[in-house]
Amino acid sequence: xxxxxxxxxxxxxxxxxxxxxxxxxxxxxxxxxxxxxxxxxxxxxxxxxxxxxxxxxxxxxxxxxxxxxxxxxxxxxxxxxxxxxxxxxxxxxxxxxxxxxxxxxxxxxxxxxxxxxxxxxxxxxxxxxxxxxxxxxxxxxxxxxxxxxxxxxxxxxxxxxxxxxxxxxxxxxxxxxxxxxxxxxxxxx
Numbered sequence: 669x670x671x672x673x674x675x676x677x678x679x680x681x682x683x684x685x686x687x688x689x690x691x692x693x694x695x696x697x698x699x700x701x702x703x704x705x706x707x708x709x710x711x712x713x714x715x716x717x718x719x720x721x722x723x724x725x726x727x728x729x730x731x732x733x734x735x736x737x738x739x740x741x742x743x744x745x746x747x748x749x750x751x752x753x754x755x756x757x758x759x760x761x762x763x764x765x766x767x768x769x770x771x772x773x774x775x776x777x778x779x780x781x782x783x784x785x786x787x788x789x790x791x792x793x794x795x796x797x798x799x800x801x802x803x804x805x806x807x808x809x810x811x812x813x814x815x816x817x818x819x820x821x822x823x824x825x826x827x828x829x830x831x832x833x834x835x836x837x838x839x840x841x842x843x844x845x846x847x848x849x850x851x852x853x854x855x856x857x
Contacts, residue, residue: 675705677716680705681702683705690692691764692767693835698712730768731759733765737755738790741755742794751794753836755824756820756823756827763829813852819846823839
């Protein structure tokens with residue numbers, strides 16, 4: 669008969685997430701997790717098979733939290749600006765989780781057209797908000813989305829690494845100016 673679990677899966681994930689939020693993904697070790705739970709590492713492995721499984725659960729939880737930000741953004745008007753604002757807010761409020769999801773090195777370097785669907789499972793919903801919200805073709809909407817993601821990601825990366833701080837008004841103004849400029853340029857072509 670397997671040993672009775674001292675902690676639930678949810679308790680372990682919550683503790684692991686707390687470590688990543690405060691110290692970063694590389695700090696998530698069995699020993700650190702055991703210490704966070706006030707135990708040895710052994711009880712973790714009555715629930716999880718390996719630390720890789722714990723790490724994947726943390727990544728999944730981070731994605732779930734991020735998805736809530738995007739959901740809020742999509743309910744804003746205009747939705748596309750709301751998504752960009754929420755992306756930046758996620759980087760401000762959850763810098764270590766943002767770094768985990770959007771600032772890690774990849775083995776294969778994708779083309780720009782492929783990167784967003786790879787890193788963001790919300791890609792199609794966000795693209796639809798651009799296409800439908802502004803009456804654009806898919807091709808034009810993708811160009812606009814790609815350009816603005818690069819810009820928004822730059823702001824978010826600056827925030828997540830505490831290189832720079834922006835007010836909500838500054839972010840809103842910068843995003844609007846760049847959006848209008850790009851939209852006008854793409855509509856002329």
